Structure formats: C-alpha cells, structure tokens
Amino acid sequence: MPIYMDLHIVPGVKAQAVAEAHQLDVQVQMEHNCNCMTYWVDEKRGNIFCLIEAPNQEAVEAMHRQAHGLVPHRIIEVNTGLVEAFLGRISDPADVILTDGGLRVFNDASFRIILLVQVQDPVLLLHHLGREEAHELTQACSNDIRQSVVSNNGSPAAYNGHGYLASFFSANAAVNCALEIQKKLAGNVGEKAAVKIAVHAGMPVTENEQLFGTVIQQAEQLCTVAGINKVAVSEAVQELLHHDCLESNRAYLYSLASNDENWLNDLYKVVDANWNDAEFTIADYAMAMAMSQPNFYRKMMALTGMAPNVFIKDYRLRMAKHLLKKQHCNIAQVTFETGFSSPSYFTKCFKNRYGLLPNTYTSLLH
Numbered sequence: 001m002p003i004y005m006d007l008h009i010v011p012g013v014k015a016q017a018v019a020e021a022h023q024l025d026v027q028v029q030m031e032h033n034c035n036c037m038t039y040w041v042d043e044k045r046g047n048i049f050c051l052i053e054a055p056n057q058e059a060v061e062a063m064h065r066q067a068h069g070l071v072p073h074r075i076i077e078v079n080t081g082l083v084e085a086f087l088g089r090i091s092d093p094a095d096v097i098l099t100d101g102g103l104r105v106f107n108d109a110s111f112r113i114i115l116l117v118q119v120q121d122p123v124l125l126l127h128h129l130g131r132e133e134a135h136e137l138t139q140a141c142s143n144d145i146r147q148s149v150v151s152n153n154g155s156p157a158a159y160n161g162h163g164y165l166a167s168f169f170s171a172n173a174a175v176n177c178a179l180e181i182q183k184k185l186a187g188n189v190g191e192k193a194a195v196k197i198a199v200h201a202g203m204p205v206t207e208n209e210q211l212f213g214t215v216i217q218q219a220e221q222l223c224t225v226a227g228i229n230k231v232a233v234s235e236a237v238q239e240l241l242h243h244d245c246l247e248s249n250r251a252y253l254y255s256l257a258s259n260d261e262n263w264l265n266d267l268y269k270v271v272d273a274n275w276n277d278a279e280f281t282i283a284d285y286a287m288a289m290a291m292s293q294p295n296f297y298r299k300m301m302a303l304t305g306m307a308p309n310v311f312i313k314d315y316r317l318r319m320a321k322h323l324l325k326k327q328h329c330n331i332a333q334v335t336f337e338t339g340f341s342s343p344s345y346f347t348k349c350f351k352n353r354y355g356l357l358p359n360t361y362t363s364l365l366h
Contacts, residue, residue, distance in 0.1 A: 001053050003037070003080055004060050006072035007205040008048040015041050015107035016099075018048055023103060024067040025050070032063040038092050040110035049110045049204060051083060051090060078211050085157035086112060086167040086204065086212055113174040113201045113237060114212060115154065116219040117145055117181060118163040120194040121321065123364050127356050129192065141193050144184040152177035165216065171240035174199050178231040179252055196223040198232035201240065221268050222256075225304050230254035235261055260303060263289075267300070271315050278339040282308045316340065317353050324362050331358050 018041040025036045035053035042048075050072070054060045057075045065071055080090050087110055096104045119141055125134040145164045149156055152173045154166040168174035178197045185195050200222065202215035210216070218234065226232035232254045238246060246253075256264065270288045274280040285308055286296035300308050316338045323334050331343045340346035350358045 001033075001035075001055055002077050003083075004052050004054055004057060004075050005078045005083065005205055005211065006050050006052065006060055006064075006076075007074040007203070008050070008070050009046060009073050010048060010070070011046040013041060013043060013046050013048060015043060015105050016103075019103050019105040021068045021070060022050075025063060028063055028067050031066070032059045034059055034063050037090055040087065040108050041106075042109035042111055043107055044109070045111065045203075047110070047203060051078075074205050074207070076205055076209050076211065082157060082211050083204075085155050086114075088155065088167075110204050111201065112204070112212070112215075113168040113171050113199060113240070114215050114219060115149070115166045115168060115174045115178055116159070116163065116198045116200070116216065116223060117165075117178075118161065118194075118196040118198075118220070118223045120192070121162050123325075123361060124354055124356075125193070126364055127360070137189065137193055140189060141185060141195070145181055148177050148180045148184065152180070159216075161220070167212075171199075171201065171237050172242055172245045175231065175233060175237065175241060175245060175249065175253075178233075179249060182231055182252070190228060194228060196226060196228055196232075198222040198226060198234070199237050200234040201236040217268075218265060221264055222254075225256070225264065226254040256303075263299070264303060267304075271312060275312065275315050275319055276337055276339045278341060280312070280339065282312075285312070313349060314353070317350060320346070320350065320358070321354075321361070324358060325365060334358065 018039065022036060022039055029036050033055050037051040037053060039051065040049045052060050054063070060075055061071055084090050092104060093106055093108055096106050099105060122134065122138060125137065129137065142164070146156060149166040152168070153170070154168045154173065154177055157165040157167055159165040166177070168177070178199050182197055185193065198219040200215050200219040202212065204212050206214040208214040208217060222232035222234060230252060235255070235258050238255060266289065270285060274284070283293060286293045289296055291299065297308060300306065300311060304311055306314065320334050320338045323329050323337060329337070331347060335343045335346040338346070340349070347358055354361070
C-alpha cells in the first residue's frame with residue numbers, strides 16, 4: 001500500500017496530547033485498513049506530521065476523523081526511503097518516554113535544514129568536456145560532497161535535479177558543510193561543474209506535493225540568484241545560526257532581505273503558472289507582480305541580474321531540457337509545450353544558451 005504523510009496545524013500543541021491522539025488512531029486503524037507508522041510533533045511551531053500506510057488519502061482522513069476529529073490540513077504520498085533520509089526514521093524513536101499509563105510520549109520535530117548543491121547538467125558536461133573528463137569531474141564532485149555531508153553529520157537524500165541534497169538537524173552544521181564543499185570545489189572544478197550551493201530550512205509537508213518540495217524549490221531559486229561564488233543562505237537559516245558562525249563567515253555567504261526573498265518566491269510562482277503560455281508578456285508579468293513595467297524591470301535586474309524577457313526565456317529553456325529528457329519529445333512538440341513561437345526560434349535560443357542543438361542534446365541522452 002502507499003505511504004502518506006499528513007500535516008496537522010495545531011497552535012499550542014503538546015507532545016502528551018499528540019501521543020494520546022496517536023493512540024486513538026492506532027485503536028481504529030484496522031477499521032480503515034491503515035497502519036500508523038509514527039509521527040513527529042513540533043510544539044514550538046504547532047505542527048504534527050503523521051506517517052501512515054493506507055489504501056488512499058480518504059482512508060487517512062476517515063481514520064483521523066473517527067479517532068479524534070483532527071482532520072489533516074495536507075496529505076501527500078511519500079517514499080519511505082526519502083522520509084528516512086530527510087527525517088532519520090520511519091518508526092518511533094528509541095528514546096521514548098513511557099508514562100505510568102504506558103503511553104509512549106516523544107517530542108521530535110520534523111523541521112530540517114536542507115543543503116542543496118547544484119551542478120552542471122551531465123549531458124552538457126558530456127558535450128563540452130567529453131565522456132572521460134566529464135565522468136572524472138562528476139565523480140570528483142560527488143566524492144567531495146558526500147564526504148563533507150557525512151563528516152558534518154548530514155544525511156544524503158535523492159535529488160531529481162542535477163546535484164545533491166542533504167538534510168541536517170543543525171543550521172551551523174549545514175552551513176559549515178556548504179562552506180567546506182565550496183572550498184573543496186573552488187577554482188577550475190567548481191567553474192566547470194557550475195557549482196551553486198544554497199541552504200534553506202522548513203517542514204516536510206507544505207503546498208508542494210513532494211516531501212520538502214517547497215524547501216527544495218526555494219533553495220533552487222536561491223541558487224539561481226546567488227551564482228557560483230557564494231553559499232546562498234535563507235533568512236530562516238540565518239535565524240538559526242549561532243552568531244559567531246554567521247559573523248565569521250558572512251563574507252562567504254549570500255543572503256537576501258526578507259522582502260526580497262518573498263518577492264523572489266512570488267516571481268517564481270508567477271512564471272511557474274505561465275511559462276508554457278506563448279501569449280504571456282512582460283506586461284502580464286509586471287501586472288501579476290503588482291508593479292509598473294519600469295519598476296519591475298529594475299527590480300528583476302537588481303535581484304536576478306536578468307531582464308524579464310531573458311528570465312522567462314531561460315526558465316522555458318530549462319523546462320524544455322526537462323521535457324526532452326522526460327518525454328523524448330520532438331522539437332515541434334517541445335516548442336509548443338514551452339511557449340516558444342516557432343521551432344526555428346526555439347532551436348536558435350537553445351543553441352545560444354547551451355552551446356548545442358536540441359537534437360544533439362537528445363542524442364547524448366542515450
């Protein structure tokens with residue numbers, strides 16, 4: 001059966017109350033063909049996350065409703081391997097307190113610090129460097145990154161993009177790991193691999209359908225604006241860093257003001273919703289961001305280093321690469337699905353951006 005993780009938002013929640021609610025779930029789980037595997041409770045942030053094996057989301061909701069009435073705010077399907085990589089367990093922790101009544105009580109938050117290391121698309125590396133050098137570069141990056149993650153008590157996790165993900169309990173450890181990786185990959189290796197690093201923090205279930213999906217997505221956005229010379233650190237991570245760690249490494253860190261970080265997030269939400277619409281214009285983009293076109297242009301240039309039309313085109317080209325990999329689409333189909341005006345224009349833009357033709361890119365996938 002599928003495995004689901006759900007989110008309950010309960011301000012002021014206490015671990016004792018969650019243990020009692022979980023016990024009620026266990027008492028009725030068989031009636032709904034469910035298996036309550038474990039949970040996480042964050043008293044500070046008022047969040048509860050349950051991990052449940054169930055036939056479908058409706059069964060999870062029905063079980064909670066019958067047991068105690070606390071229906072989840074969100075439910076997503078998850079992979080237990082990813083849950084264990086990000087959160088460290090898929091069953092109750094070992095150090096559980098037993099009350100006099102035999103109730104298992106623990107306060108284990110699921111809030112994590114996520115380190116993202118992006119590297120160049122391996123297909124582009126293959127094209128530009130050749131098979132042998134591309135393989136050696138990829139292996140060198142992988143070995144250095146994994147060694148740093150392990151030595152800083154991080155947990156490696158699978159990443160759907162080009163690069164590496166790791167989960168940390170400590171913001172200090174995550175940032176120290178990021179700086180160590182940056183130092184190891186500095187110079188020629190880092191430039192060839194186009195290494196970009198970001199550290200963000202958050203919860204496993206939000207509006208995104210993937211585990212830690214929103215956290216990873218926003219880390220990717222930070223990588224885009226930070227470039228290859230500094231480690232991008234979100235405001236959420238800065239608030240968790242020890243003062244000494246933040247101040248002693250500030251010269252090597254890239255960060256945005258809170259309002260700029262929110263603006264960047266909104267910027268990507270708009271392009272996420274409109275990138276495949278050929279009729280979507282800069283005027284539409286500015287209007288969606290509630291700005292005049294001149295102010296929108298200045299703000300985007302200051303924050304991303306790209307004009308709005310370049311930003312949209314670059315986003316569409318990245319999505320085109322994704323489609324070429326995922327669906328092996330023909331050029332005309334990709335052109336239509338990514339909002340370009342014609343196959344010839346798409347081909348020209350692709351060649352200018354990546355240094356090879358779309359057909360050459362697809363041939364290197366095999």
